[in-house]
Amino acid sequence: MMNELELLVDLNLQQDRQGPGGTKETLQALELLNVDTNQNIRIADIGCGSGAQTIDLAQNTKAHITAVDIFPQFLDKLKIKAENLNLSDRITTLCASMDDMPFEKESLDVIWSEGAIYIMGFEKGIQYWSNFLKKDGYIAISELSWTTHKRPVELEKFWKEAYPEIDTISNKVKVLEGSGYSPVGFFTLPAYCWLDNYYQPLQKEMAAFLGRHPNNKLAEQVVNENRDEIELYQKYKEYYSYGFYIARKI
Numbered sequence: 001m002m003n004e005l006e007l008l009v010d011l012n013l014q015q016d017r018q019g020p021g022g023t024k025e026t027l028q029a030l031e032l033l034n035v036d037t038n039q040n041i042r043i044a045d046i047g048c049g050s051g052a053q054t055i056d057l058a059q060n061t062k063a064h065i066t067a068v069d070i071f072p073q074f075l076d077k078l079k080i081k082a083e084n085l086n087l088s089d090r091i092t093t094l095c096a097s098m099d100d101m102p103f104e105k106e107s108l109d110v111i112w113s114e115g116a117i118y119i120m121g122f123e124k125g126i127q128y129w130s131n132f133l134k135k136d137g138y139i140a141i142s143e144l145s146w147t148t149h150k151r152p153v154e155l156e157k158f159w160k161e162a163y164p165e166i167d168t169i170s171n172k173v174k175v176l177e178g179s180g181y182s183p184v185g186f187f188t189l190p191a192y193c194w195l196d197n198y199y200q201p202l203q204k205e206m207a208a209f210l211g212r213h214p215n216n217k218l219a220e221q222v223v224n225e226n227r228d229e230i231e232l233y234q235k236y237k238e239y240y241s242y243g244f245y246i247a248r249k250i
Contacts (some may be wrong), residue, residue, distance in 0.1 A: 015202060029187075139247050154232075180250060206227075
């Protein structure tokens with residue numbers, strides 16, 4: 001029987017995205033990088049999932065992209081997409097943990113990560129990943145952030161338990177500055193990146209997922225937890241979002 005993590009992978013495997021995001025937003029972040037995307041730069045997309053943003057980056061640059069994820073099921077899906085779009089020569093998949101990567105020191109021009117750095121924690125992640133980034137290289141990372149200084153108690157309690165490092169945008173910027181980066185751009189993901197691009201497709205998959213795991217209490221728990229998160233976002237979306245942080249290593 002699958003454990004909770006395996007069930008979460010199964011629930012998300014058929015989705016185009018494994019978290020909030022959008023093509024427009026990926027390209028908006030890309031525009032904020034002061035790099036020549038027509039050159040053969042090296043990008044690592046860390047925690048790439050099935051690679052929606054990896055494909056967007058490959059289609060809008062001439063970069064070579066190493067797509068990193070710990071789950072081979074997601075990487076297999078990305079490989080198929082890359083082959084179908086004739087992008088296999090510029091997308092390499094790497095099954096590795098984001099806190100133990102085999103890149104050479106200061107070998108990357110850009111480190112990209114959408115909705116995944118929370119697994120390591122924001123501060124720990126940007127400090128570790130800095131080892132692989134060239135001087136004056138860039139990080140582009142979306143990170144769960146408060147968009148107001150005061151929040152409802154119910155909301156604060158939920159996210160402090162789920163992700164203790166959630167913080168205000170200004171405090172996230174301070175962490176970047178204290179970790180050897182110079183912030184160059186920021187924006188928040190709009191509601192459709194959460195609802196249209198992630199939560200609604202996920203909701204549509206839930207019945208089929210439960211059908212694959214009949215009478216499985218853990219599978220039911222996974223669905224209920226996701227439903228609770230969706231309900232919370234619909235109720236309180238003005239208080240938080242993913243912030244897209246773009247910064248240069250100095």
